[in-house]
Amino acid sequence: MLGRLARAATGLLALTCVAAAGPEKVDNPADYLTKFTKIATRDAHLGGNALADVYANDIALRSGAGESDLASGAIIAMAVFSAKLNAGEPALDAEGRMIKDQLRAVNVMEKRTGWGAEYSEALRNGEWEYAGFNPQGVKSANPTTSCFECHGTLKGLPMDFIYTRGELAEAAARMKK
Numbered sequence: 001m002l003g004r005l006a007r008a009a010t011g012l013l014a015l016t017c018v019a020a021a022g023p024e025k026v027d028n029p030a031d032y033l034t035k036f037t038k039i040a041t042r043d044a045h046l047g048g049n050a051l052a053d054v055y056a057n058d059i060a061l062r063s064g065a066g067e068s069d070l071a072s073g074a075i076i077a078m079a080v081f082s083a084k085l086n087a088g089e090p091a092l093d094a095e096g097r098m099i100k101d102q103l104r105a106v107n108v109m110e111k112r113t114g115w116g117a118e119y120s121e122a123l124r125n126g127e128w129e130y131a132g133f134n135p136q137g138v139k140s141a142n143p144t145t146s147c148f149e150c151h152g153t154l155k156g157l158p159m160d161f162i163y164t165r166g167e168l169a170e171a172a173a174r175m176k177k
């Protein structure tokens with residue numbers, strides 16, 4: 001009896017894992033600095049004293065030229081840095097841009113055919129999944145609901161939930177030349 005119960009419980013656990021959605025699907029793109037293409041640097045990331053470098057893999061670049069949705073296998077990684085401060089205000093370089101201090105996080109969005117089906121229509125962002133990593137590459141255990149919600153504000157726009165879609169399209173066009 002106990003054995004059967006234990007087996008049933010294991011079966012249930014396996015089922016739960018298969019059905020699980022979320023950041024566990026997204027691997028740390030450890031080689032983004034060498035294998036991906038940098039498409040943008042944004043100052044004042046999310047309105048704060050932070051900068052973001054955005055990198056796209058080849059599938060994202062090849063499918064990101066126009067306005068249509070990206071292909072399965074697209075990965076975009078964003079390295080978030082704190083900005084150097086001077087008396088509490090961001091220090092600026094000769095061009096008036098913020099200056100990177102420390103790498104704080106690497107945020108990743110990745111899409112694959114069939115991903116996202118577990119979410120409600122309201123939360124789902126097409127086939128995208130999200131995950132945050134610390135500078136050592138360890139995945140954050142925080143829920144990714146806020147990633148979905150904030151990127152979800154682009155729903156209905158020809159951007160495929162990518163804020164830096166304009167920069168991605170420009171980088172894609174440059175690659176084709």
Ligand code: HEC
Pocket residue numbers: 042043044045046052054076077078107108109130131132144146147148150151161162163164165
């Ligand atoms: C409050 C809004 C907000 C939240 C929450 C948010 N993002 Fe973003 N994200 C942005 C904005 C805005 C950008 C564009 C970069 C910029 O302007 O600094 C961006 C850019 C990105 C990019 C680069 C591709 C793109 O869309 O431009 C990735 C990857 C990304 N975010 C992942 C994540 C992940 C993972 C989470 C959750 C851990 C998350 N984001 C949470 C607003 C948000």
